[in-house]
Amino acid sequence: MIKNIIFDFGKVLVDFDQRYLYHSIFDDKSEMEYFLNNVCTHDWNSSMDLGKSCADAVKDLQAVYPKYSNEIQTFIDKWDVMLGDILKENVLVAEKLLKSGYKVYGLTNWSIETIHHFYRKCPLVNSFHGIVVSSEEGVIKPNAELYKILLERYNLKAEESVFIDDRIDNIETAGKLGFNTIHYQENTNLEELLNTLRVYT
Template sequence: MADVTVRGVIFDIGNVLIEWQPERFYDRTVGEARRREMFAAVDLHAMNDRIDLGQGFRDIVHETAAAFPAFATEIRMWHDNWLDLAAPVIDRSVRLMRALRARGVPVHALTNFGIETFALARGHFDFLDEFDRPFVSGHLGVIKPDEAIYRLVEEDLGLTGDAILFTDDRAANVDAAGARGWRTHLFDTPQGWADRLVAEGLLSEREAA
């Protein structure tokens, strides 16, 4: 077991603690063919980046719907059915987060999330109130993988380099953190993350089960 030098563990949220697969929602509600047509015509993920940068949730979605009237009804679902897009919870990851906190390990979030969507999520997912510090892109005005967001986290926590262990499901976000010397884990499955936490000496195998 490695010597414990990690002084803060940072979780991404989307696809680490909560599944974020909007395409799956649309496949279920409007059908795969219609979804493919819409996503080919409209860059909905770029739309969501604007929300994650702190722009108005409803305003951005409705502006996009107005610009693409052929898909207006479906685009507005991004706002009106947002909690159905952000589901389900990845229960094992939540247990790992809580096991770390029970061990006294500081646990934070670093997430690309809009101001209003994060408030909506906090009202629905109780564990989002359990972080020692949530770093939310909408409030910070910058999104991963911009290096500025990692610097802001370091300045706030007073931690740098391998005192931080960070997990995210996107390689670009992990690489940007690694470039600042953070310990990183590219999240694929909760089991892989559990194994990493055990290898770092932060949890026992029983605690990570």
């Protein structure tokens, strides 16, 4: 029987896209794409999710790409612009789950220096039964250790839990650990997929 629902945050409970910021900074779209794919990359952002300070991450990247020094600094100075609206339908599902008696948790890759922007947009997470943030643990998904921290800290069983994430590599790790999983993508009807797992709101 499913007792626990575990949400990733970015692109599951809240929209996030670096282009929300950088489309107004770069006149040339192709240069913007080059910058996002080769300078402020996913791996670089992940270093902050692992616990590296934003200031150090920016400084180190500016040393490699001095041409883009200002644009790199802007990543931190205007980080909140990259965070879009909450995904209202999914947040409503989370609220229903809480009211229905399920235990609801968060498991997210996020920098401790920027996650307050999300908490401000989505105050419902204050009602979650627990949250594990990668930067506080020094390990990120899809590393199985982060999932194990959640399980052990809150005394959960993977087979009694549903894990929801937008990244397939994170879903695959969860599946190997015994979680029920939902790979959330754009236009996914989360409530319907939960119902297929006999989770009813």
